Amino acid sequence: MPTIKDVAKEAGVSIATVSYVLNNKITFVSEDTRQIVLQAIQRVGYTPSVTARNLQANQTRLIGYAWHPIPNGQVNPVLDQFTYYMAHAAEEAGYHILTFTCSKENPVPIYEELIKRQRVDAFVLAGTNTDDPRIEFLIEKKFPFVCFGRSNPEWQFDYVDTDGESGMRQATEYLIRLGHRKIAFVAWPKTSLAGNYRLQGYMNAMRHAGLPVPPEYIIHVEQDQESGRTALRRWLQLPAEMQPTAIIAVTDLIAIGVMNEAKERGMVIGRDLSVIGYDNAPLVEYYSPALTTLEQQIPEMGHILIQMIEGMFQKQQRDLVQLVVPPRFIVRESCGVPRSE
Amino acid sequence: MPTIKDVAKEAGVSIATVSYVLNNKITFVSEDTRQIVLQAIQRVGYTPSVTARNLQANQTRLIGYAWHPIPNGQVNPVLDQFTYYMAHAAEEAGYHILTFTCSKENPVPIYEELIKRQRVDAFVLAGTNTDDPRIEFLIEKKFPFVCFGRSNPEWQFDYVDTDGESGMRQATEYLIRLGHRKIAFVAWPKTSLAGNYRLQGYMNAMRHAGLPVPPEYIIHVEQDQESGRTALRRWLQLPAEMQPTAIIAVTDLIAIGVMNEAKERGMVIGRDLSVIGYDNAPLVEYYSPALTTLEQQIPEMGHILIQMIEGMFQKQQRDLVQLVVPPRFIVRESCGVPRSE
DNA sequence: CTGTTAGCGCTTTCAC
DNA sequence: GTGAAAGCGCTAACAG
Numbered sequence: 194m195p196t197i198k199d200v201a202k203e204a205g206v207s208i209a210t211v212s213y214v215l216n217n218k219i220t221f222v223s224e225d226t227r228q229i230v231l232q233a234i235q236r237v238g239y240t241p242s243v244t245a246r247n248l249q250a251n252q253t254r255l256i257g258y259a260w261h262p263i264p265n266g267q268v269n270p271v272l273d274q275f276t277y278y279m280a281h282a283a284e285e286a287g288y289h290i291l292t293f294t295c296s297k298e299n300p301v302p303i304y305e306e307l308i309k310r311q312r313v314d315a316f317v318l319a320g321t322n323t324d325d326p327r328i329e330f331l332i333e334k335k336f337p338f339v340c341f342g343r344s345n346p347e348w349q350f351d352y353v354d355t356d357g358e359s360g361m362r363q364a365t366e367y368l369i370r371l372g373h374r375k376i377a378f379v380a381w382p383k384t385s386l387a388g389n390y391r392l393q394g395y396m397n398a399m400r401h402a403g404l405p406v407p408p409e410y411i412i413h414v415e416q417d418q419e420s421g422r423t424a425l426r427r428w429l430q431l432p433a434e435m436q437p438t439a440i441i442a443v444t445d446l447i448a449i450g451v452m453n454e455a456k457e458r459g460m461v462i463g464r465d466l467s468v469i470g471y472d473n474a475p476l477v478e479y480y481s482p483a484l485t486t487l488e489q490q491i492p493e494m495g496h497i498l499i500q501m502i503e504g505m506f507q508k509q510q511r512d513l514v515q516l517v518v519p520p521r522f523i524v525r526e527s528c529g530v531p532r533s534e
Numbered sequence: 535m536p537t538i539k540d541v542a543k544e545a546g547v548s549i550a551t552v553s554y555v556l557n558n559k560i561t562f563v564s565e566d567t568r569q570i571v572l573q574a575i576q577r578v579g580y581t582p583s584v585t586a587r588n589l590q591a592n593q594t595r596l597i598g599y600a601w602h603p604i605p606n607g608q609v610n611p612v613l614d615q616f617t618y619y620m621a622h623a624a625e626e627a628g629y630h631i632l633t634f635t636c637s638k639e640n641p642v643p644i645y646e647e648l649i650k651r652q653r654v655d656a657f658v659l660a661g662t663n664t665d666d667p668r669i670e671f672l673i674e675k676k677f678p679f680v681c682f683g684r685s686n687p688e689w690q691f692d693y694v695d696t697d698g699e700s701g702m703r704q705a706t707e708y709l710i711r712l713g714h715r716k717i718a719f720v721a722w723p724k725t726s727l728a729g730n731y732r733l734q735g736y737m738n739a740m741r742h743a744g745l746p747v748p749p750e751y752i753i754h755v756e757q758d759q760e761s762g763r764t765a766l767r768r769w770l771q772l773p774a775e776m777q778p779t780a781i782i783a784v785t786d787l788i789a790i791g792v793m794n795e796a797k798e799r800g801m802v803i804g805r806d807l808s809v810i811g812y813d814n815a816p817l818v819e820y821y822s823p824a825l826t827t828l829e830q831q832i833p834e835m836g837h838i839l840i841q842m843i844e845g846m847f848q849k850q851q852r853d854l855v856q857l858v859v860p861p862r863f864i865v866r867e868s869c870g871v872p873r874s875e
Numbered sequence: 876c877t878g879t880t881a882g883c884g885c886t887t888t889c890a891c
Numbered sequence: 892g893t894g895a896a897a898g899c900g901c902t903a904a905c906a907g
Contacts, residue, residue: 194652196900207878212902223876240650244594245900248585249883255632260618270816273614277601281635289653291596292631294622309581311535312630418820446817453822475611476787476817479759481794537884548894553886564892586884590899879906890895 195237204233215241254288256502257313259295259303261320270474271489272319275341278495279317286503288314301330308336315502317341321352323386339501339514341494343386351501351514353494357387357471360487360520361394361441364469367485367522368439369402372530373467377410377437379424379447388413391443391471410437414447421450429458438467438531445470445477445486452480452527467528471520482526490518536578545574556582595629597843598654600636600644602661611815612830613660616682619836620658627844629655642671649677656843658682662693664727680842680855682835684727692846692855694838696830698728698812701861702735702782705810705828708863709780710743713871714808718751718778720765720788732784732812751778755788762791770799779808779872786811786818786827793821793868808869812861823867830861 197215201208206226213221214230222230233239247253258276261269280290291313295303304327307313314337318327321342328350331338340352361378368376378395381388392411399406409431414420421442428437442448448470455466462468462482470477473488501514538556542549547567554562555571563571574580588594599617602610621631632654636644645668648654655678659668662683669691672679681693702719709717719736722729733752740747750772755761762783769778783789789811796807803809803823811818814829842855 194650197902198900208901209878209880209903210876213877216902218903221876226877238650240647242589242900243651243653244585244589245883246902247883248583248589248885248899249901249903251883253585260621276633277603277635280601280633284635290633292617292621292633294618294625306581309535309579310584312584418817446820449817449820453820456822474817476759476790476815479790479794480821481797538886539884549885550887550894550896551892554893557886559887562892567892583884586899587886588899589883589901590885590887592899877907879904881902881904883901885899886897888895888897891893 194242195239197239197241199237200230200233200239203237204230206230253312253314255291255313256283256288256499257304257307257316258290258292259300259316259318260292261295261297271472271491274491275319275495278492279499282496282499286499288499288502290317300327304330305334308334315339315505317498317502321386323384337502337505339498339505341498343390343517349513351505353497353501353514353516353518354387355489355494356517356519357390358394358397359517360471360522361391362398363394363519363522364441364471364485364487365395365398366402367524368441368467368469368528369398369404371439371467371528373439374404374531375410375435375437376404376439376441377412377424377428379421379440379442379451380411380413381416381443382413388443395441407435409435416444416446418446418450418453421447421452422454423450425451425454439469439528440466441469443471445472445474445484448484448486448527449477449480452484462527463529465532467531469528473523478525485525485527486523487520488523489520494518535583536580538580538582540578541571541574541580544578545571547571594653594655596632596654597624597629597840598645598648598657599631599633600641600657600659601633602636602638612813612832615832616660616836619833620840623837623840627840629840629843631658641668645671646675649675656680656846658839658843662727664725678843678846680839680846682839684731684858690854692842694835694842694855694857694859695728696835697858697860698731699735699738700858701812701828701863702732703739704735704860704863705782705812705826706736706739707743708826708865709782709808709810709869710739710745712780712808712869714780715745715872716751716776716778717745717780717782718753718765718769720762720781720783720792721752721754722757722784723754729784736782748776750776757785757787759787759791759794762788762793763795764791766792766795780810780869781807782810784812786813786815786825789825789827789868790818790821793825803868804870806873808872810869814864819866826866826868827864828861829864831859835859 197208197211200211211230214227283290316338319341321340321344325344328344343354380392412424440451448468452462452468460466470484470486473486477484538549538552541552555568624631657679660682662681662685666685669685684695721733753765781792789809793803793809801807811825811827814827818825
């Protein structure tokens with residue numbers, strides 16, 4: 194690999210001059226020598242070494258992004274998409290994404306290690322939650338980072354997040370418009386912040402419409418298909434007049450569980466039971482019936498996060514960016530008017 | 535951030551001595567001073583700068599991995615999983631994955647750029663195909679890389695790949711054992727190498743069992759759900775005695791399409807028609823009926839690829855590694871004995 | 876305008 | 892055993 198010295202020799206100038214040309218220090222160098230240097234660069238096929246530049250600039254132009262373990266063969270389509278779009282945005286800004294793996298139980302040491310070794314300039318955190326130890330750690334370390342997701346409201350940090358509240362509110366209002374009054378919700382465990390925002394959207398819409406939400410209508414479950422089935426089974430044990438005519442699930446995966454259980458019991462989705470999910474996971478549009486759901490605006494959010502990091506390094510005036518992006522409501526075929534009672 | 539100088543000052547030794555201790559050059563330094571230095575390192579909280587080390591060693595300890603654009607909201611569960619396990623293996627070997635995005639149409643320039651800027655030490659290529667320009671380019675550049683997937687047999691390069699041939703052979707033999715004789719195959723376009731291996735496995739099993747494969751039984755389509763539907767529709771137009779009783783699809787997504795179309799036409803999967811996919815994509819186990827499929831051994835393959843890269847840098851004796859790993863056959867509920875004719 | 880030079884943080888000869 | 896010093900490839904004062 195040719196170095197700056199080779200170019201200097203080839204052009205018959207000093208390495209400083211080459212450096213000036215490279216860094217567009219136009220006032221420092223005459224147009225004539227500039228051209229000579231440019232041609233020399235061409236001839237020897239020179240490109241500056243990133244490592245050398247980084248050492249001198251005390252940076253890495255790398256953004257760390259943790260890739261979480263995938264439980265039991267399933268994937269998180271949202272994060273996969275997010276990763277791609279974020280990587281893309283990073284490149285446009287002259288950065289690259291360094292992906293690393295990170296355990297859920299004890300995530301902080303890996304972040305600490307990467308900081309100490311000066312492996313990255315900043316982090317993007319995904320899958321944040323209340324009391325997220327990573328956020329706490331990074332705030333305390335004053336290390337640059339942005340989040341895809343929220344955490345404790347009293348913590349001061351930059352984030353972008355999907356607006357689960359508004360999404361689920363929309364979904365609920367849609368069902369109400371169709372005529373449903375008995376709408377139930379499959380929620381995540383109460384410890385899930387994102388889950389609570391989504392639940393809240395449902396609650397708000399119900400309250401606003403003056404519809405009752407008996408405690409039985411909210412079931413908190415884990416993120417798997419089986420949970421959807423269990424939830425529906427419990428609702429079907431309610432007295433007939435209490436049974437929900439529509440169900441909103443905190444994610445598509447759980448919605449699929451609800452639909453599977455219903456279908457096996459001879460119910461027709463869209464007629465006997467309406468179902469809505471969240472995420473627009475791959476394949477759910479091909480499920481039968483196609484699932485009505487909410488789609489997070491992943492490309493935009495990835496882009497914004499990188500812009501935020503850029504902003505951090507440009508100006509020192511660190512103004513807090515806290516952004517919440519409403520998801521897109523996608524109406525497909527899993528909802529209909531409730532059966533006349 | 536403390537540097538090696540700070541440690542030297544703290545310990546009252548030269549930076550060289552600190553460096554010896556760091557690099558375990560045990561013979562160079564007495565146990566006494568070693569302890570002193572170690573304690574000084576502790577006190578100042580020092581960790582060597584990766585960038586500085588890299589500059590001096592002329593390396594990056596970064597492995598480049600391209601993240602391909604995701605067509606139209608769908609994801610590739612296989613590659614997502616692969617990425618995770620590869621990142622994990624890389625870390626154990628003291629490397630990190632640098633993810634970058636790459637256009638299908640003109641991929642080479644990005645690779646060239648990363649090489650010239652000396653951003654990475656090696657590449658992992660996924661989604662390879664015949665005449666893959668990236669492979670050609672990297673071979674010619676003599677830049678280290680390994681592939682997840684095969685390419686032209688005459689090209690000398692290291693790869694690991696799923697054994698589509700053996701996988702589909704197994705699947706076909708299974709259907710034959712169940713009693714099927716009229717088995718059709720939804721293939722990828724003929725230009726797809728991976729697709730052709732899978733097709734070949736089906737062909738081999740059929741031939742070996744002495745079963746006919748009329749040309750109508752093989753339909754080449756794109757990777758989407760609709761293609762599965764189209765394929766089935768065409769088969770249903772065949773004269774009754776020609777209609778296949780079982781269908782193998784080159785991927786789960788296409789298999790889902792076949793099943794959806796069949797179900798809409800009132801057929802019962804597993805009774806009227808048996809279906810097998812490939813990949814064990816997320817959610818297909820929750821489809822009804824649960825899809826019988828083949829699962830690639832992703833974690834292993836990711837691990838092996840990193841080991842191969844390590845091997846490249848350890849010894850110079852570059853022995854070619856070309857490995858093909860059979861997938862795991864997962865029997866679920868989408869196949870049954872053919873209806874008596 | 877251009878070149879000399881001193882680092883950036885580290886490793887590694889080569890004297891002592 | 893230990894330390895001084897050169898150098899990895901680059902940028903940026905500072906002279907001239």
